[in-house]
Amino acid sequence: LPLQSQEEKKKIEEVKLDIVFIGSGNVAWHLAQAMDLVGHHIIQVISRSDENAMALAMKLGARHTDDLSKTIVNADLYVLCVPDDNIQDVVRDLPELNAGLVHTSGPKSMDILSPKSKDIGIFYPLQTFSKHKEVDMFNVPIMLEASGNAFYAKLFDLADSISNTVLHVTLEDRVKYHLAAVFANNFANHLFYEASSYLKSNNLDFSVLKPLILETAAKIIDLDPEKAQTGPARRGDSETIHKHLELLNNHPRLKELYEALSKGIQAQITDE
């Protein structure tokens, strides 16, 4: 047992990295702090918004700048957390790097990074992050890809130090996971928004729906979503559906969604 502890300790020592974060948005905010927490050293935060960079850097005891030409060049790893559309421009403005460079985007190829490093990869945490909401990173799946085996092993140790679910996922599959995540997260959240704004426009209280929303998510942990389905479309209750559509006559966007989603649920029953 003491031997095991020593081995474990050694492993943790081995994966302590000096890391530069490029970007200071929601993903950088949570990822950098999770890495810091397990003993990695975030040595610099670089961001167009020097204010955001400073706020994150202060939490980490890191340096910060808004100037990519001032990137610290002797780090062990560079983690790019910028919006997908900006990756190319940021890579162009980075200096040549002597260490690995990863981005954290779901849909983008790692090849976009190749101009600035020979070790390139993906470090994609499949989760929704907002600065003001804490996330338990240990339960966030991290999807990895790397240009070579040694660099993959380095990324694996890093991911493994902050999460209990680390997966090798190819670009093709990662894009599909990201697409499914858009349905499960962005689109589901949009339905919560529509429910909230509909109730608000009727002077009713959205908070009454919160236990239902929590249970909607909790159910699919144990039940397949097809088994968890209930409601008027599932039951084929055409009277209620008709009444709802009438109520939505002044909400054309909601009405369109109601029709498309009810049709989907009825097609789902046919699929079964």
Add this chain to the structure above:
Amino acid sequence: LPLQSQEEKKKIEEVKLDIVFIGSGNVAWHLAQAMDLVGHHIIQVISRSDENAMALAMKLGARHTDDLSKTIVNADLYVLCVPDDNIQDVVRDLPELNAGLVHTSGPKSMDILSPKSKDIGIFYPLQTFSKHKEVDMFNVPIMLEASGNAFYAKLFDLADSISNTVLHVTLEDRVKYHLAAVFANNFANHLFYEASSYLKSNNLDFSVLKPLILETAAKIIDLDPEKAQTGPARRGDSETIHKHLELLNNHPRLKELYEALSKGIQAQITDE
């Protein structure tokens, strides 16, 4: 303090009711057991499906039958938990009742019950129930309506004995809450189903999305859904949206939903 306890004890004694459940589906299953747990007596379960009635009755130490003409007539309360479309037929077949009668439907008027009792009302738990998923009833909002004050007080005590959120809600508002619940629960669950079946059709693992789904729901407890929104449509990332729509060329139903929901998110941004 001893006095208060006595008062509390008295109150609990007062609200102990003899209750007949008509229906043995998901709502009856959870509601009857929650009432039993706090000391009410479920004396009979009546259901078209005598097998379901028996399963529930056995959990409650109640009698059971599939014959409405055998309804025990000296109960304190009758709780109707049958599909909306069957309420009218079941009421027709019930004997004349000497005690209050409620139904548990979101969208239906209580007037549908008036042929069989002078005390009628609504006891609507705003939650999604499946037999194989436990629910903490204490956090389920219960929406009440009653034909008179004395009967309302009786229903309030009963609801208050199993839940910490009891609300008086008119038919007009209840229908709107139910409609919002369809968006927040049925439609959100349908998106989980679509994400799951899309991943399955690509031999990918839906369980990887579960932490994301839990977080999607957990976020709106603290954040407004409009503040919680992230993703390609929120960012206006047209390249990713375009790539996703291409991937969905062989999934016309999913593609239609993707377009409608992305349009909704972009309209939501305009609303802000």
